[in-house]
Amino acid sequence: MTRILLLSFFLFSIVSTAQLQSPSEFLGYELGTEFTRHHEVVDYYEYLAKEAPDRVKLTVYGQTNERRPLLLVYVSSAENISNLESIRQEHLKDTEGTGNSSKAIVWLSYNVHGNESVSTEASMQTIFDLLTSKSSYLENTVVIMDPCINPDGRDRYSNWYNQYKNAPYQVDPNSKEHNEGWWNGRSNHYMFDLNRDWAWLTQVESQNRIKVYNEWLPHVHVDFHEQGVDNPYYFAPAAEPYHEVITNFQRDFQVTLGKNHAKYFDANGWFYFTKEIFDLFYPSYGDTYPTYNGAIGMTYEQGGSGRGGLGVITKIGDTLTLKDRIAHHYTTGLSTIEVSSNNSDKLNTEFRKFYKNRSFKYKSYVLNGNSDKMDALKALLNKHKIKFGSPSKGSAKGFNYATGSNGSAAISDNSLVVSTNQTKGTLVKVLFEPNAKLSDSLTYDITAWSLPYAYGLDAIASTSQINAQPDNKSVSQANHGDIRQDAYAYMSEWKSMKNARFLAELLTAGIRVRNTHYPFTLDGKSYQRGSLIITKADNKHKNDFIPKLTEIAAKHYVKLQSTPTGFVDSGKDFGSSYVQMITKPKVAILSGKPTSTLRFGEIWHFFEQQLHYPLTVIDSDYWGKVDLNDYQILILPGGNYNNAISENQLKKLKEWVKSGGKLIAMGGSINGIDGEKGFSIKKKEIPKDSTKNKPKPHKNTQRERIKNAITGAIFKTKVDNTHPLGYGYGTDYFTLKLGSESYDYLKNGNAVYLESNTKPVSGFAGSDAQKKVGNSLVFGVESFGKGQVIYMVDNPLFRGFWENGKLFFANALFMVD
Structure with missing residues (x-):
């Protein structure tokens, strides 16, 4: 590849064995002069599949929340495409040590972050050249391309940019077209970061993609990204830490690929860096998850992202254009395929070794x-x-x-x-x-x-x-229990999200439910705090009570116990004040600045896709005009709340809580409501060590800083499971702590807390950070007038995968009263 060849890729192709139209010819504008909307990208790939069906196979592997199709495109030689299924099966035999595969399998994933939009544009030029000038790479290689992992985010960005850009465009980074709003294009519909969901599979895009990925398990996987506009290009090899399971070959082949990329970048005078920032450790990325499944998994990062637009001035005065960004991703994409094609035998041999040679401590x-x-x-x-x-x-x-x-x-x-x-x-x-x-x-x-x-x-x-x-069953197929027509009441345990979903649907269906705030035994069975009690008397207004209850219990695999009496063997009877009606709360959540889109999205997704309970979204732009008395619960997601809540807004919040409202403050939102003018929670203060004022070498600055950091470590905490916030839990809980910010114990209501021993059971926590989080609150409740403030210092809904934290959030909604 020469400088002339790279320049020519923006020109109309005049030589093509199949006379295919280039992306520019098909779209009607020069690639890199507009942002292509997702449906137009789909149109181009459908065109290629129609015009070159012997070399291109297009499949739809799913649909996003906003009903956009998720595409996979297989491109290879005519012979390989005609034998695609046999190639796949022979390749998978290599995982069992019985295969004899000779083809290299390369999977290219584009646009996982919607506003890192250049890679989808580059994908179209890449496949066009694979079908024309670079077709020789495909003789022994199958390339699988996902043109856009995140269509909802991509269209959110491209539509926003097309709406706000100047004509033709403005390179001044202060211009509106370079500054997205709160809900930017990075995330998917539910504001999740899809690049951190490969292992947890909380999102529909990830769930559908992983089905097909596991049907192929490619040799090489590239995840195309963008970073800040002032950063040069990043490609493999990755930075430390590498997880210890990563093989020497996986490490070495990253170097082989990186040197080939460097050859082309050097020839064009393009800046790049390697072995920094982007490591191979956390398992849920688009580079690590493939790596832990035998691939050479890599992230490629181009400067630009949402601030790049069609062109922007960098801090050194250069202009970075979308054309530049396309050229860089196009180059590393083709270079990856080139190296894979040239090393197909080695890739197959080492892939077999990956699945054969294991020696793990724990079996x-x-x-x-x-x-x-x-x-x-x-x-x-x-x-x-x-x-x-x-x-x-x-x-x-x-x-x-x-x-x-x-x-x-x-x-x-x-x-x-x-x-x-x-x-x-x-x-x-x-x-x-x-x-x-x-x-x-x-x-x-x-x-x-x-x-x-x-x-x-x-x-x-x-x-x-x-x-x-x-055992391949996903769910214990328990029946819905003994629902007798003549029963006085029906009882259910409270111990998991299954019970929470059951309760949520009962309340939504208009069925009245009570819970017990005291343990009891009845008919030889023990029921713990939080257990649900559904009486006939409470639901005499509902004609279809028994059929509806039966239907909902069966749907959630909840086993109900019938009883002919409200007189318990021990504990509190069903008419006691300790057995209270659970109100059907109307819940609102604050969106917009100062909340974090990720933290907001976790809660939004929890309500709609996990709990299935209605949620009202109130934006910060107008929440001062909303009558909070219409809601029983208000949730403040984590974010940067420093000085974000005015005195008048805080006064309004306090009056609402005092009159009976329930405020759930999570993570950084606690900073917005603590202090002298807020509620009683106080930030934990640690006496300063005078020895730390000694001068230290500049090179050690980063190392010194991490002494105060906690990079997602697991700590063992104590749980007061007699408190409604702790119902359904034992006396211990393992929390995922994401930072060292900590708060003193409350006067009362410390439901989950850290004691003095704060060494993490897993993960990294700096020495100073460990001191700071000792004897601090994790989850607690402050009574304030007739209402409550629920503090969640740690995030029980983090990325949707911390399953054991979710019942705490359900308790905050339904049990704390």
Whole structure:
């Protein structure tokens, strides 16, 4: 590839074996002079599939929340396309050590962040040249292209830019066209970052994509991104930390690819950097998840993002154009395919080795606990094609997650075993290991995610292989229990999100429900605080009460116990003041600045896709005009609230709470309501150490700074499960702490808190940060007049995957009263 060739890719192609139209010819404008809307991108790929069906296969693998299609495009030689399924099957045999594949499989993923929009544009030029001037790469290579992982975000950005740009465009970075609003184009419909969802699969785009990805498990995967406008291009090799499971070949091949990219960038005088910032550790990225499944997984980062527009002036006075950005991504994309094609035999050989050569310390993970949480974990494992099983009764010895030391646990019929002795064994090790080994504490994302902690399950990591019978069920198919027509009441446990969804649908259907704030026993069965009680008397107004109750219980696999009496064996009778009606709350949430789009999106998604309960969104632009008395609950998502809430707004909030409102303040929003003029919560102050004022070398600045940081570490906390916020939990909870900001204990209502021992059980926390979070609040409730303020210092809904935190949020909605 020469400088002349790169320049020519913006010109109309006049030589094509199939006389295909270039993107510029098809779209009617020169590529890089407009942002192409998603439906136009789809049109171009459909055109190629129609005009070159022997070399292009197009499939739709799903649909977004806003009904845009998700495309995959297979491009290769005519012979390979005609044998595509046999190539796939032979390739997958390599994971079992029985294959003899010779083709290189390269998967290119574009535009996972909607406002990092250049890569979709580059994808069109890339496939065109693969079908024309670069077709020789395809003789031994199958290229799978996802032109746009995030169509909803991309169209949000491109429509916004087309609306606000100057004519033709303005390069001044202060111009409106370079400054998106609060809801920018980065995220998907629910404001989730899809590049952090590969392992957790909370979003429909991820769920649909992973089905097809696991049908191929490519040798090479590239995730195309953009970064700040002033940054040069980034490509592999990645930065430390690398996870310890990453093989020497995976490391070395990144270098091979990087040197080939550098050859082209050097020839054109383009700036780039490698081995910095973007590491290979957190498992839910578009580079790490493929890596842990045997691929050479990589992130490529072009300067630009939402601020780039069609052209912008950088800080050194150069103009960065969309054409420039396209050329760079186009170059690394073709270079990746070139190197893969030239090394197809090596890629196949090493891919087989990846799946054959395993020697992990822990051979089996044995899990016990809440069956509902176990079902939630099984559902995730099935999506990843991770096998699990039911072991024979006995005991397991190994590392005990609850105690942080070696121990043993009984194995019952309800236990679950996940072994590393399977095709997805490396991924199992990464997702389940108690504490991932960090080669460098300077990392790009959270450093702890172990699934037993995330799902609230007791676990033993055993160095022995524990045999188990295969179990591929996702949900325990429990019946809805004994719903007798002549019963006085029907009772249900309160222990998981399954129960929360059940309650939410009952309330939405107009069925009245009570809960107990005191344990009781009845008919030989014990019921803990929070248990649901549905009486006939409360629902005599509802003609279809029994059929509706039966239907909803069956839908959620909730087992109800019928009783002919409200007279309990021990505890409080059903007419006691300790057995209260659960009100159907009308819930509002604040959106817009100062809230974080990600934190807002987690709550929005929780209500609509997990709890299935109505939520009113009130924007900060007009919330001062809203009568809060119309709502029983107001949620303040995390964000940057410093000086964001005025005295008048705070006064209004306090009056609303005092009159009976329930305020849920999460993360950074607590900063907006604490202090002398706010509520009583106080930020934790740590005495300063005078020795820290000593001069330190500038080169150590970053290392010194991380002493105060917590990069997503797991801490063991105490739970007061007699408090309504702690209903359904044991006495311990493992929280994912994302920072060192901490608050003193409340005078009363400390439902979840850290004690003095603050060493994380998993992940990195700086030495100074550990001191700061000692004896601090995690979740608590302050009574204020007739209402309450619920503080959630840590985020129980983080990225939608911290399953064990979700019941705390449901408790805040329904149990705290």
